[in-house]
Amino acid sequence: MFKYQVYGLAIESELELVDLIESPGSISEVSIKYGIVPEHLPKSKQVGVLFEAAPNEFIFRFEGIAAYWVRNGNEIIIHPNKSTSSDDLVVFLLGSVMGALLHQRNSLPLHGSAIATLEGAIIITGRSTVGKSSLAAALCERGYQALADDISVITEDNGTFVLNPGIPFFKLWKDTISHLNFNPQMKRVRSGIEKYKKPINRFYNSKALPISLIINLAIKNSPNISHKEIHGSEKFTLLRNNTYRMEFMEGLDSTENHFHQLMKLVNSHRLILIERPKFPLDILELAKYVEDNFIPNGLHE
Amino acid sequence: MDYMNKNVVWLASYPKSGNTWLRILLNNILSNSTEPTSINQINIAQLASCRELFELYTGINASDLTDSEIFNMRPRVYEKLSISSQADLFIKVHDAWQITPKGKELFPSRITKGGIYLIRNPLDISVSLAYHNSIPIKESIDRLNDNNFSLSSDRTKLPTQLRQNLFNWSYHVTSWIHNSPIDILVIRYEDMITNIHKTFSQILIYLGLEFTPEEIDKAIENSSLKNLKEQEKQIGFTEKPQNAECFFRKGEKDSWKQILNEGSVKSITSTHYRLMDKFGYLPEE
Numbered sequence: 001m002f003k004y005q006v007y008g009l010a011i012e013s014e015l016e017l018v019d020l021i022e023s024p025g026s027i028s029e030v031s032i033k034y035g036i037v038p039e040h041l042p043k044s045k046q047v048g049v050l051f052e053a054a055p056n057e058f059i060f061r062f063e064g065i066a067a068y069w070v071r072n073g074n075e076i077i078i079h080p081n082k083s084t085s086s087d088d089l090v091v092f093l094l095g096s097v098m099g100a101l102l103h104q105r106n107s108l109p110l111h112g113s114a115i116a117t118l119e120g121a122i123i124i125t126g127r128s129t130v131g132k133s134s135l136a137a138a139l140c141e142r143g144y145q146a147l148a149d150d151i152s153v154i155t156e157d158n159g160t161f162v163l164n165p166g167i168p169f170f171k172l173w174k175d176t177i178s179h180l181n182f183n184p185q186m187k188r189v190r191s192g193i194e195k196y197k198k199p200i201n202r203f204y205n206s207k208a209l210p211i212s213l214i215i216n217l218a219i220k221n222s223p224n225i226s227h228k229e230i231h232g233s234e235k236f237t238l239l240r241n242n243t244y245r246m247e248f249m250e251g252l253d254s255t256e257n258h259f260h261q262l263m264k265l266v267n268s269h270r271l272i273l274i275e276r277p278k279f280p281l282d283i284l285e286l287a288k289y290v291e292d293n294f295i296p297n298g299l300h301e
Numbered sequence: 302m303d304y305m306n307k308n309v310v311w312l313a314s315y316p317k318s319g320n321t322w323l324r325i326l327l328n329n330i331l332s333n334s335t336e337p338t339s340i341n342q343i344n345i346a347q348l349a350s351c352r353e354l355f356e357l358y359t360g361i362n363a364s365d366l367t368d369s370e371i372f373n374m375r376p377r378v379y380e381k382l383s384i385s386s387q388a389d390l391f392i393k394v395h396d397a398w399q400i401t402p403k404g405k406e407l408f409p410s411r412i413t414k415g416g417i418y419l420i421r422n423p424l425d426i427s428v429s430l431a432y433h434n435s436i437p438i439k440e441s442i443d444r445l446n447d448n449n450f451s452l453s454s455d456r457t458k459l460p461t462q463l464r465q466n467l468f469n470w471s472y473h474v475t476s477w478i479h480n481s482p483i484d485i486l487v488i489r490y491e492d493m494i495t496n497i498h499k500t501f502s503q504i505l506i507y508l509g510l511e512f513t514p515e516e517i518d519k520a521i522e523n524s525s526l527k528n529l530k531e532q533e534k535q536i537g538f539t540e541k542p543q544n545a546e547c548f549f550r551k552g553e554k555d556s557w558k559q560i561l562n563e564g565s566v567k568s569i570t571s572t573h574y575r576l577m578d579k580f581g582y583l584p585e586e
Contacts, residue, residue, distance in 0.1 A: 049377040051360040060360065096361050128352055128364060129459040150362075175458035192367040194456045219461075221537055247357050278542075 003028065007102065007109075007153040008164035008208055015078065017090060019167050019197070021205060030101065032093070035077040037067035046251025051096070053251025058100040060092065068097040073104035087190050094167060099151065099245035103254045108154040108261050109244035110214075113170075114147040114163050115139050116204040118297040120212030121163035122290075123152045125242035130217045131281060134176040137198065138287035141180060143299045145204035146170070151244050154211065154265070161265055162208035170198045179283055213270055213294060216242065220275040225289045227274045235271045236262060305411045309383050310508065311483070312346055313394040314419035315473045316452070317429035319490040320393055321540065322524065322552070323419060326501055327391065330512060330520035337523035340532045341539050346391035347382065349375075349408075350453065350462040358382065368456075368464050369402055375463070376405045383412035389508075395452060396465040398476040398483075408481070416483040417504060421490035422582040423470045423569050424557035433545050442565055445470045446572045471573045489580060491554045497521050526552040 004011045005023035013032035037059060046053040051060045058070040065088050066080040076097060080089050102109045112125035113136035124132045133149050140146050148166030155162060174194045177184060186196040216230070216238050230238060239262055240246065249255045272294065276286055291298075314320040321343075328338045328345040347354060355363050355371065358381040363371055383390065399407045408416075423445050430441040444450050450467050453460035467473050478485050486507040492500045502517060512520075522528070529549040533541070541548035557566070566584060570577060577583045 049359040049374055049381060062361075091365050092361070095365060128356070128362065129461045173458045174456075178457075190365065190367075192369075193365070195364060221539070221541055245360060247360055 006164075007098075007107070007151075007166055008155055009105075015089065015093070016086075017094070019090065019094065019169050021165075021168060030074050030076070032076045032078065035069075035079065037061070037069040037077055037079040044251065045253065046248075048247065051100075051248065051251075053100070053248050055253040056104060058097075058104070058248065058252060060097050060100065062092055065089070066092065068093065070097060070100045070104065073101055073106075076101060085191065087188070091190050095150075096245055100248050100252065102151075102153055103245065103248055103252050103258075106254065106257050106261075108161075108258065108265065110152045110154065110239070111150070111242050111244040112152045113149045114152040114166075116145040116147055116209055117212060117295050118299070119295070121147055121152075121209040122212055122294065123154075123163065123214045124217055125152075125214060125239075126217035130219055131176075131276070131283060131286070132217060133170050133172055134180075134281070134283045135217065135286055135290065137170045137172060137176065137180060137182075138283045139290065140170075140200060140202050141284075142287055142291060143202070144295075145202040146200045147204045147209065149200070154261075155208065156261075156264075157208060161211050161268065163211055164208045165203070165205055168200045168203040168205070170200055171195050172198050176283065179281075211269055213272060214239070215290070215294070216271060216273050218273060218275050219278045221278065222275070223277050225274065225276050225286060227272050227293065230271045230273050236266050238271060238273070239266060305380065305409075306383060307412060307414045308386060308389045309379065309408075309412045310389060310391050310414050311349075311394050311408055311416040312391055312419075313396075313398070313416055313477050313485075315421070315423075315426065315467065315470055316395055317426050317433060318421035319419045319488075319493055320395075321548075322493065323417070323488075323504070324391070324393060325524045325529065326504075326520055329523045330505070330510075330516060335519060337528050337532070339536070340529060341536065346393045348462070349379070349392050349394040349396060350465045352461065352463055354378065354382065355463060363463060364459050368454075371463055372407070373401050373403045373405070376401060376407055376409050380409055380412055389414060394465075395467060397468050397473045398481040399466060406482075408483075410482050413483055415507065416477065416481070416485045417507070418474075418477045418485050418487050419490055420474060420487055420580060422554065422557070422580075423573055423577065424561060424566060424582065424584070425490075425554060426470070427565070427569060428557050428560050429550070432550060433542060433548070435542070435545060438561065438565055442568050445569060448472065469572065471576050474576050494552070494554050 002013045002016050003023050004020035006020050009030050010026035010028050011030045012028035041052045041054045041057050043054045044052045056072050061067040065084050069077040110125050112123050113132045114121050114123045126132050136146050149170045153164045171189050189195045324343045324346050328343050332338045352363050355378050358378045427441045431438045448469050452465040453462045454464050533549050538548045
């Protein structure tokens with residue numbers, strides 16, 4: 001069995017997960033095993049194209065690749081197809097399947113990346129394609145440590161919202177890799193797509209960090225970068241819409257709990273909308289803008 | 302097995318053929334408002350190539366999937382969308398009508414109530430495309446003539462929409478009006494220009510919607526190019542490409558006559574002669 005630490009969870013896994021930080025000797029809270037996955041859930045509340053959700057139970061089935069069964073926030077059972085590559089198995093395990101587990105555990109996963117500053121964690125949320133990972137990677141190049149990419153998991157620690165360190169890799173498109181002059185010889189996330197895994201050189205691998213600020217990155221039809229603070233119901237809506245795999249919550253019966261957590265987060269933390277031009281995406285300029293405007297004390301060591 | 306309700310009307314067109322105008326007309330007439338609806342809230346129609354829609358019903362990042370995987374899943378996404386709605390749904394489409402690699406209709410018949418195909422003279426499309434995308438006319442014509450043309454196909458970065466296979470203009474038209482099993486209403490953009498009341502009325506009859514002539518006229522007035530240009534000037538238009546000067550530009554027919562040279566005209570007419578002849582788009586001798 002392999003042992004890992006991610007999102008504040010100690011995981012033991014029959015499947016080797018080379019992307020995760022090893023944590024030998026830890027007492028596991030989540031187990032990942034191979035096994036049989038039922039065709040359907042007996043009490044599905046929600047059925048999507050690739051998933052079924054019920055209170056405390058979830059199945060994700062990708063025909064030709066694998067089926068995953070997530071139970072009670074502490075167990076994942078995987079039934080892979082014989083020819084499935086480990087890359088394919090892992091990308092969905094650490095994506096949608098992990099998202100379901102986190103919702104079952106009443107965590108608050110946001111769809112975004114996060115960096116560490118002296119004031120705390122800054123989470124970068126936004127729609128797909130807006131540049132969340134690219135911005136976090138660019139801030140790393142400016143010397144900041146990154147805590148997470150794609151999924152930023154918030155939990156409460158004695159009344160304080162904290163960001164838990166995630167997976168120490170960025171998933172970046174070829175275009176961003178070229179723009180940031182990264183080594184082009186990186187491993188693809190999966191065969192057939194031009195998205196690559198870049199190790200986070202400055203990975204914040206310590207205890208969960210209190211949250212300083214949440215940024216929502218958006219695109220607008222204008223040549224300049226601008227920002228404004230968001231308040232009220234718009235703030236709640238933006239954060240809700242940026243919840244990772246929000247579509248699972250209804251079936252998992254976690255909507256009400258999520259609502260309460262989100263209300264507390266809305267009332268305790270600032271949300272800044274940063275709007276960037278659609279073209280060109282100068283990610284280095286954007287990183288500098290974030291640093292100049294929102295990281296007053298510079299680098300976190 | 303989910304019960305399928307035939308409640309989807311596909312609003313299909315090659316780009317720059319009047320799809321936005323039609324959606325705005327429908328938005329206005331179905332809004333029950335005498336005031337023009339906002340151009341940035343065309344809520345009447347979903348977008349077939351919307352990434353968020355795909356992810357909502359699949360529960361997965363589309364960016365972790367190959368084009369082929371996305372293509373094979375799209376029919377089920379539309380089926381789930383159809384099931385989720387009691388009312389009729391309009392879905393805007395730029396894709397050609399196609400069969401997926403797994404042999405399924407990309408736009409499933411079993412959820413289809415109907416389809417409206419908007420067609421426009423490719424000579425005028427070439428001009429409009431050039432302005433919209435800030436590209437030379439030659440590139441615009443190459444796209445119209447390209448048997449393998451797709452939108453949002455750059456795989457080195459993540460496009461905002463899912464990949465849409467258009468193929469060339471003639472194939473696009475043929476795919477919808479001949480290949481698809483849908484009872485399509487074909488509307489010429491030029492007929493919308495010359496007689497919008499009659500053409501829009503025809504569309505409403507096809508859709509089974511009853512409105513008075515006054516209501517139709519009001520919706521037409523609220524969707525006029527003058528109103529749309531004014532709105533775009535005041536509040537911008539979210540569907541406008543950043544480099545384009547404006548989205549709502551001239552909205553006229555035969556503007557190609559002032560812009561295209563003989564070589565460009567020949568390039569388009571020689572490639573698309575049959576359908577241009579059928580729809581009255583060949584230049585006068």
